[in-house]
Amino acid sequence: MERAPLSSSAVIAAAAELADAAGFEAVTLSAVARRLGVQAPSLYSHVRDREALLDGVAARALGELSERIATAIAGRAGRDALDGFATAHREFARDSPGRWQSLQRRAGDAVVRSDAARHIVTLNKAVLRGYDVPEDQHVHAVRLLGATINGYLALERIGGFDHSAPSPEVSWRKTVQALDALLRAWPTDPGENP
Amino acid sequence: MERAPLSSSAVIAAAAELADAAGFEAVTLSAVARRLGVQAPSLYSHVRDREALLDGVAARALGELSERIATAIAGRAGRDALDGFATAHREFARDSPGRWQSLQRRAGDAVVRSDAARHIVTLNKAVLRGYDVPEDQHVHAVRLLGATINGYLALERIGGFDHSAPSPEVSWRKTVQALDALLRAWPTDPGENP
């Protein structure tokens, strides 16, 4: 175990790798310290406590996710952009399950207010530009998109689809198609007043 | 602390109450034992280990949720049934946050194969009866419904909507409305072949 000099971001990077390899709940200070060839208390020079470590992983994950989304929707619009957006999420969850999980918990202020968080919202709205959803409905559409995509991935992760046919893959495509149809014909109340 | 005689279901009931009061992650054998006025190791006569305890809470929660849904959609169809279904989920998550959280993790076989689990699927399909979704599309629709509703509640719980207006309540209504519109005009591929 060669020991590169520790630093806050090295510790967080190790935690992120561990999360992907062994599950988010396996991210303990002890385990990260072992992985770094160091004693657990040594980490407290670099992260305030376990919460901060987990928030660090979440912040990093958010950045990576936003990059993936950005390249996935660049130069696309409408259905293509939606596909890219959804696929980016799904592949992120598949490739980096631990980092993805790190996003499924209440995060600290630093994470919420991060550039990455803002960036994702922007990208989300960019997808909507390809549809005719009225401006004042964008929040709702963003929330719906997030809820459905995240919810689907969460259900898939906990095995909610393991006990019925067909494969989650098929329903996933159907789900994205449904979201496309929905955005294409966004329902409007008579006398809507957001 | 008067001590009612312990039993497997008494232990699980205490765990469920604790989950609602202090959060699902606070459900530890020690805490449950304290709440029951008993030493922690005593619980091992009634639950195999912590996993089993958590699964027990999930099974119980699933039963309660299915009851709520059943009464919420009884005698209703179409949009009314969908509203009832969605609202039942949301009120369950509001009234029993810990129990609701217990359902957001991979559950043991006993839970997955329980009557309650089967019941919920049945109720889910009952909602679809009020719409013209083709039979072979029901799985997809059930999965989409589950993903969106659960996903919305999960995002709401972790505070995903806390940093933008308007209130989650408004988007929730909009979301249910969107689901209704979607089921009403379920998109079909040319040459679909599930």
Added chain:
DNA sequence: GGAGATCGCCTAATGGGTATAGGCTGCGGA
């Protein structure tokens, strides 16, 4: 009605986790 088996709780003890306090060391700057 009594002897003993059994059931259900207890105490003791282990191992791993978070977190704090304080020691030692080697490197950089004056």
Added chain:
DNA sequence: TCCGCAGCCTATACCCATTAGGCGATCTCC
């Protein structure tokens, strides 16, 4: 050269899960 300190270490306290084994009350069976 020598001092300071940054960064890792050991020691320690406390919490939690889990196993082993003890002990008393109750239940059973004769």
